[in-house]
Amino acid sequence: MHLAVPCVGLAMLAAPLSGLAQAAEADRLAQQLANPISSLTSVPLQFNYIDGLGVNDEASRTFLNVQPVVPVSIGENWNLISRTIVPIIYQEGVFPGAGSQFGTGDVLQSLFFSPKALTASGWTWGIGPVLLLPTASDDLLGGEKWGGGPTAVVLKQTPQGWTYGALVNHIWSFAGDDDRADVSSTFLQPFVARGVGQGRTVSASLESTFDWKARQWTIPVNFFYSKVSRIGSQMVSYQGGINLFVDSPAGGPEWGVRFTLTFLYPRR
Template identity: 55%
Template sequence: MHKSLPAFGLLAMSLTSVAEEQRSADDLAKQLANPVAALISVPFQYNYDENIGPDDKGSRHTLNIQPVIPVSISDDWNLISRTILPLIDQTDIAPGTGNQTGTGDTVQSLFFSPKAPTESGWIWGVGPAMLLPTGSDDLLSSNQWGLGPTGVVLRQSGHWTYGALVNHIEHVSGDRDPARVSSTFLQPFLVRAFPGGITLGLNTESTYDWDGNEGSVPVNLQLNKVTKLGDQMVQFGAGVRYWAESTESGPEGLAFRLNLVLLYPK
């Protein structure tokens, strides 16, 4: 009887460790559903789109590198830096253009966000959004600097997270030919959490070009899971996108997305 106690103790320790790891995964998945959470993360988001261009023969591969870095600036406020740097490979997006591979323009956002939710449970953040002309090719860049406001508001209740992120970027300098940057981005989102660090998310990433008077509305459905690879906490997932509305030369139909997020919880 006494000989079985060590084995029982090891089993209890193992079950406790599994339970703690699951709670950690669930907590990290909930934080990742919040764009202004105080969590350092480095998402790598791969997107594939096709049926691009006036003849629908173009295609595009995009890898968005999106580091998120929170900084505590007081007892009550965080500053959240969110960067999106796209690496693009595209072919035949317009007749006779061939292939381009390189970097696209960077969008840098800064959110000033209270550390505590409001009394009714809402989480919010506001700040500036900047467009940086880091594109390595004229067909990968607007060749313009842009600036405008950005904001996010959300609520987390039980297994659900819902809210919206918005920004508007306006041309401030650079090449205005052929078009001046004047763009609004709206991303309403709904995320359902499940045990084991699993989330199912639905959102749109709508963009409206005020200079060209046209917009696009891709609808995304994605399944993600938080887990541990060695000593590294990660989230990985996959999803599909449907272009409910697109610009005249934009993508059409179905597309897909893969993501890998490196997590660095405090």
């Protein structure tokens, strides 16, 4: 009988300690998720809705980006990070008289070679190739062009929970349907994120694209809130936010929303 009191006391102490450990794990995963070239394997399912498309600003596009991120150790000093974007698209009224389209879009595949060690000032970076694959199931869901070019990312994470940096790539088309427009496009994404505890993160970014053929920017300003949590034994991240387009071509989007469910697979 006398053992009951110490056992109850230990159980009461273990509960808050377990909660603290879970919060620390959530913060660690949230920080890794804010780093696009971390050693965290993840599968984001990114749902997007954008409106204000078309000649009368009345068309819309809904798409789900399946974006697996797979880091691979390639030696004592380097990682190779594979980032793939597979879009599944539904659009209506984007092309006058064409009705609606549903199917897969063009796949974007990026590979980053990244050193495992930080620089002396605490920065990390990655560089490699990016490939555009003409996998669209409908002519109006893709460009029907093969493309490629360089991509790079640089960022820094601070003990105070800040992450800031930029990702850039440029794609030139080199093969494909001669009747479709050539591609020469620069993507520039400066980003900043702040961990606010218990696996929560607030972030902002510009997903800017410059079309060198049309000499036109498309610039959405993005604001997001995310939370790392658990579904049973599976660690996940929920994210929601808005896109406000400060510049876009004629018939381009005006605003959008994004919701992302990310499955996380940390190394054990």
